[in-house]
Amino acid sequence: MKQRVCIAMALITKPKIVILDEPTSALDIITQANIINLLKQLKRERGLSYIFITHDLALSSELADYVAVMYGGKIVERGPADEVYVSPAHPYMKLLLNSIPRLRQDIPPSFIPGAPPDLRNPPAGCRFHPRCPFMIRGKCEVEEPPAFNVGVGHYAACWLYGE
Numbered sequence: 768m769k770q771r772v773c774i775a776m777a778l779i780t781k782p783k784i785v786i787l788d789e790p791t792s793a794l795d796i797i798t799q800a801n802i803i804n805l806l807k808q809l810k811r812e813r814g815l816s817y818i819f820i821t822h823d824l825a826l827s828s829e830l831a832d833y834v835a836v837m838y839g840g841k842i843v844e845r846g847p848a849d850e851v852y853v854s855p856a857h858p859y860m861k862l863l864l865n866s867i868p869r870l871r872q873d874i875p876p877s878f879i880p881g882a883p884p885d886l887r888n889p890p891a892g893c894r895f896h897p898r899c900p901f902m903i904r905g906k907c908e909v910e911e912p913p914a915f916n917v918g919v920g921h922y923a924a925c926w927l928y929g930e
C-alpha cells in the first residue's frame with residue numbers, strides 16, 4: 768500500500784517520465800506482480816515513460832523496451848531489450864546472464880570470479896578488467912573503452928569491438 772501511495776504521489780504533477788528506483792524490492796512476489804501490473808496500466812492509460820532502475824534481470828526483461836547495463840558506475844552496454852538479452856555483447860552482461868539458473872535447460876549456472884570494484888579507488892582502464900576472462904593485456908587495464916556500435920542501436924563499451 769505504501770508503494771501505491773508513493774506511485775500516486777509521483778503522478779500528482781502529471782509527469783511524462785517517472786524514475787523508479789527498485790520499486791518492487793522487498794515486496795513479496797504477489798505484491799510485486801500487482802505493482803508491476805499497476806505500473807503497466809498507468810503507462811498505457813497516461814502515455815508514461817519509465818526509467819526503471821533495478822537489479823532484477825527477469826523484471827527488466829519483462830518491462831523494458833531499452834536497457835542500459837551498468838558495472839562499477841559506468842554504462843557498459845545499452846540497446847533494445849530484446850537484442851541485449853538475446854545477444855549480449857559485453858563480457859559482464861554475458862557472464863551475468865550465465866549466472867542465472869535455467870529452469871528448462873540442463874546448464875548449471877556459472878559465477879563471475881572476483882568482487883565488484885571499490886568505487887573510491889576504481890580500476891584503471893576498463894573497470895571490469897580484473898574479472899574479465901577476455902581481458903586484452905596492455906590495453907584493457909590501461910585505456911577506458913568507448914561505446915562501440917555492435918548492432919542497430921546497440922552499443923558495448925569493450926575493446927573486443929574496437930578497431
Ligand code: SF4
Binds near residue numbers: 893897901926927
Ligand atoms: S574492455 Fe577488455 S576487460 Fe573490459 S570487458 Fe572488454 S575485453 Fe573485458
